[in-house]
Amino acid sequence: MNYTLTQIPDRTAKPRESGLTMVMDKGLSLREVEDFLSVSADHTDIVKLGWATSFVTPRLNEKLAIYREAGIPVYFGGTLFEAFVVRNQFDDYRRLLDKYGMDHAEVSDGSIDMVQDDKCEYIRQLATQVIVLSEVGSKDEAKIIPPYKWIQLMKAELEA
Template identity: 70%
Template sequence: MNYRLNNLPERTVKPRGKGLTMVMDKGLSLREVEDFIEVAGAHADIVKLGWSTSFVTPKLKEKLKLYRDADIPVYFGGTLFEAFVIRNQFDEYQRVLDEYDMRFAEVSDGSIEIPHEVKCQYISKLSEQVTVISEVGSKDEKKIFAPYKWINLMRAEIEAGSWKVIAEAREGGNVGIYRDSGEVRQGLVDEILTQIPEETIIWEAPQKAQQVWFIELIGANVNLGNIAPAEVIPLETIRLGLRGDTFNHFLNKK
């Protein structure tokens, strides 16, 4: 940091096991990635190349190298996994991961129907090759899961080999753990946290109000995902109580 302030919450340090900021790259150019790393790389823990954007991204290997040289893990979005699976090309997906030297992979079923035991088999298989992050929840706003189902799905995927489970919200933050207005389904989150350790969950929270809500609930070191590159530094100030939204939240806490 550039100067000293007292009474700030203690942040975990990279490489973090909790307090992660997962960034959504929806098509940054190489120059934009360089600028992002220069300004916010110290606060970014892992980058997702959103949905299947890696398929059409020019100079993909060069982009991946920029992130890796900055010690920022990067992975392809779960929709790409689904695109391979629905076409019966899972083996080819594994080869793509190797070709691009990917160390992480996302397993999701937000766009297609996969029996959950089969999804867990994919998680188990991929966990022998890479570190797996799996996503729970549908991208269809009409599909609302009961809390017990979220818990059962998350628990099974962790047991199958997932390092972290993502609570689905899409890049807009208006499905899954949120209502279509963006409001948090508070009862759902509270119920999940009675059974699933908070450090194993990445809550997708693209909207500032959602970020504030989770930081006030869980603390500065909550795992948050789908953060826009330009919002990484603003998010860090919210985590530290240095923005109006959380300014008083940490002042009297050690």
């Protein structure tokens, strides 16, 4: 840090087990990724390529390499997972994770309807291949989930 502020805990060193910082890459260019990392790499623990931007990202392998060279894991966001699942292409999605050397994957149902048992089964299957991150909730603001239900969903997905 550039100066001292009292009552602020010290930041733990990487690799961290808690207090992780996830950053969403919403379609940054290679140069923007380099600039971002020049000021934030020490504070960034993992990067999510959001909203299936990887589908249209030019030079995707180069972008992934930049993050990896900085020691930052990167993963495809849940919207891409959903795009494959809704088209009955789950096996293709698993091959895609291997093709791009992904160590993490996100499972979500934010923009599609999915039975909770099915979501948990996807988590179980992917967990044999990668570290799974699960997103709970919907992008549809009309779909209100009461707090007790959030807890049930999160517990089920953690168990999966």
